[in-house]
Amino acid sequence: MRTPVLAANWKMHKTVAEATAFTTAFLPLVADVDDAAIVLAPPFTALAAVAGACRGSRVATAAQNVHWEPRGAFTGEVSLDMVRDAGASHVIIGHSERRHLFGEDDGAVNRKTRAVLADGLTPIVCIGETLAEREADETAAVLDRQIDGGLAGLTPDEVGSIIIAYEPVWAIGTGRTATPDQAQEAHAHVRRRVAALAGRAAADRCRLLYGGSVKPANAGDLSAQPDVDGALVGGASLDPQSFAEIVASGRPR
Numbered sequence: 001m002r003t004p005v006l007a008a009n010w011k012m013h014k015t016v017a018e019a020t021a022f023t024t025a026f027l028p029l030v031a032d033v034d035d036a037a038i039v040l041a042p043p044f045t046a047l048a049a050v051a052g053a054c055r056g057s058r059v060a061t062a063a064q065n066v067h068w069e070p071r072g073a074f075t076g077e078v079s080l081d082m083v084r085d086a087g088a089s090h091v092i093i094g095h096s097e098r099r100h101l102f103g104e105d106d107g108a109v110n111r112k113t114r115a116v117l118a119d120g121l122t123p124i125v126c127i128g129e130t131l132a133e134r135e136a137d138e139t140a141a142v143l144d145r146q147i148d149g150g151l152a153g154l155t156p157d158e159v160g161s162i163i164i165a166y167e168p169v170w171a172i173g174t175g176r177t178a179t180p181d182q183a184q185e186a187h188a189h190v191r192r193r194v195a196a197l198a199g200r201a202a203a204d205r206c207r208l209l210y211g212g213s214v215k216p217a218n219a220g221d222l223s224a225q226p227d228v229d230g231a232l233v234g235g236a237s238l239d240p241q242s243f244a245e246i247v248a249s250g251r252p253r
Contacts, residue, residue, distance in 0.1 A: 002204075002205070003036060003207070004035075004207075004223065005036070005207055005209055005230040005231075006036055006231055006243075006250045007038075007040075007092075007124060007163075007165075008041060008233050008238075009064065009092060009211075009237065010040070010041060010042050010064075010237065010238060011064070011234060012043060014043065015045075016049045019042045019046035019049055020050070023050050025241075026040075026243065026244060027053070029240060030247050033058065033247060036251045036252070037060065038058065038059045038060065039059070039060045039061065039090050040059060040060075040062070040237075041090070044078055047061060047086040047087065052087060054087075055087070060089045060090060061088045061089065061090070062088055062091060062092055062124065063083040064092050064095070065093070066078055066112060067079055067080075068108075068111040068112050068114070068115040069115075080115060080121065084119065084121065088121065089121055090122045090124055091121055091123055092126065092232075093109055093113055093124065093125050093150075094108075094109035094112070094126045094146075095126045095167070096126060096167055096169045097172075105149075106145065106149025106150050107149065109125065109150040110149060110150050110151070113125055113150060113162065117154070117161070117162070123162050124162075124232065125151070126164075126167050126232070127142075127143055127146040127150065127164060127166055127167070128142075128143075128168045128172075128211075130142075134168065139186065139189075140189055143190055144193055147190065148193075151197060151198070156199045159194060159198035159202040159203075160198070160203075160204075160205035160206055161206075163206075163207045163209060164194070164206060164207070164208050164209070165209040165232040166187055166211070167210075167212050168186070168212050170212075171213050173213070175213055176212075177213040177215075177218055178212060180221045180224070180225055183210045183222050184226065184227055187210065188226075190227075191203050191206070194206055208227055208228065209230045210222050210228050211232035211233065211234070213234075214231045214234075214236060215236045219231060219233075219245075219246040219249035219250055223249060223250040224253065233246055
């Protein structure tokens with residue numbers, strides 16, 4: 001059985017003080033959770049503070065992005081050494097906002113994924129279609145392209161160890177959410193594609209998260225789908241009580 005993952009992506013929200021206050025309030029709410037993995041992804045400026053506050057708990061931390069080069073003249077970028085030094089164990093890669101606002105393509109996602117794996121951290125690789133692509137019946141083709149390009153060159157063991165987050169772009173921050181059936185359909189397709197790429201054993205190990213306007217009210221129904229292994233949560237993860245309720249809904253039943 002795959003252990004569910006409930007991950008909070010705070011995006012460009014929270015100062016160090018705000019992030020620390022959230023963590024202080026949140027940790028007691030999930031202190032008894034031992035059947036799901038919980039990950040907080042604060043902005044880079046608060047990563048070390050949140051990781052320090054989580055030390056000794058079961059809650060892990062993630063960077064929201066990383067560069068694939070170990071060092072160099074890359075103004076504004078952050079290296080894996082820096083991410084690990086700050087205390088992160090996971091890295092979000094290829095979020096739709098990185099793809100669509102900052103021009104990251106499948107090649108960049110692949111380079112980052114390979115670098116993160118080589119460094120011993122866990123990538124959370126994001127994929128998903130736009131509204132125009134869904135309405136044009138291109139969802140499967142888009143997901144196949146992103147999976148094939150983003151995971152190219154990985155071994156079956158590596159593929160089995162990563163986390164993939166399916167985030168339909170049309171549902172991120174819009175209040176629109178894929179229905180549980182739509183989420184399951186997409187996740188089942190992703191798992192089949194991963195199996196074709198790396199084998200059934202890798203696909204069975206690989207955890208697939210749903211992201212896109214996840215809230216306490218819908219998290220349980222989404223997580224109950226057989227191929228949905230948790231959630232990558234945006235806005236609803238900014239409040240400790242709200243995210244704790246999502247964690248509770250996403251635990252095994």
